[in-house]
Amino acid sequence: MATATESRTTGRSLPQPTDLLLVQRGSTPYRATADEVKAFMLSPATAVAIGAIKPGTNLSVDADGTLHAAIPGALTYRGAIDPTTTEAPAGAAAGDVYLVSASGIALESWSGLAGQQIAQGGLLLFDGSNWSANAALGPDGAGVIRIQVAAPLAIDESDPAQPLLSVDPATTERAGVLRLASGDDLTAGTEGAAVDAAALKAAMATAQPAGDYMPLDLSTLPALP
Numbered sequence: 001m002a003t004a005t006e007s008r009t010t011g012r013s014l015p016q017p018t019d020l021l022l023v024q025r026g027s028t029p030y031r032a033t034a035d036e037v038k039a040f041m042l043s044p045a046t047a048v049a050i051g052a053i054k055p056g057t058n059l060s061v062d063a064d065g066t067l068h069a070a071i072p073g074a075l076t077y078r079g080a081i082d083p084t085t086t087e088a089p090a091g092a093a094a095g096d097v098y099l100v101s102a103s104g105i106a107l108e109s110w111s112g113l114a115g116q117q118i119a120q121g122g123l124l125l126f127d128g129s130n131w132s133a134n135a136a137l138g139p140d141g142a143g144v145i146r147i148q149v150a151a152p153l154a155i156d157e158s159d160p161a162q163p164l165l166s167v168d169p170a171t172t173e174r175a176g177v178l179r180l181a182s183g184d185d186l187t188a189g190t191e192g193a194a195v196d197a198a199a200l201k202a203a204m205a206t207a208q209p210a211g212d213y214m215p216l217d218l219s220t221l222p223a224l225p
Contacts, residue, residue: 075125080159083110083118094128106131120157152176170194 021037023030045051055061058070075095084104088111089096103120106113112130122133149155149165152175156164169192170176181193186203195203 081124083107083113083124088131089126092126094126096126098124100124100133 019034023032043051045053060068075097077097080101081098082102083106088109100118100120100122106116106118108114110131125132152168154166168176170178178194181195185193
């Protein structure tokens with residue numbers, strides 16, 4: 001006894017690339033060959049071709065197509081905090097990092113650091129259970145956590161999260177920032193404005209002697225004996 005599949009295909013050949021197919025998109029029908037339909041089928045993406053992909057390790061997709069990535073061990077910077085006067089964040093998650101805004105003894109709520117001396121500019125890392133100081137920098141705590149400078153450089157640490165580096169103006173006693181003098185500065189003798197060779201040459205080319213003067217025509221002078 002022939003099966004249903006056999007009865008439907010008996011006497012007919014398998015589909016061929018040139019067979020004409022009827023494809024409907026919405027309410028609109030289209031005619032296309034098997035090869036043309038195949039060309040519109042989404043194939044896997046490659047390094048050189050656009051195509052379909054599927055979620056891999058640490059990736060997930062919502063029902064609406066939103067793709068999410070979970071990055072184990074990632075750190076999240078939460079801002080500056082003073083552990084000497086502020087309780088440890090109650091909702092801290094593993095990987096949270098805070099910048100220490102003031103030196104002193106950490107409060108009891110800072111598990112792992114309670115009662116310890118904490119330095120301003122250090123980093124506090126939460127591992128899910130305890131806090132550690134400067135652990136975010138590496139296993140040995142190596143890394144840049146604070147900048148110390150000497151004059152004429154200066155550091156503004158009013159915002160520990162974004163310290164500002166500046167250079168003091170130069171004086172006759174110390175090095176520092178100089179501003180090149182303009183023509184008006186040369187005339188007025190502006191303090192703190194430096195003169196370079198080009199500005200000095202231009203000023204000398206147009207310089208006039210002080211006081212009253214009149215041009216002297218050497219041709220009117222009597223000849224020397």
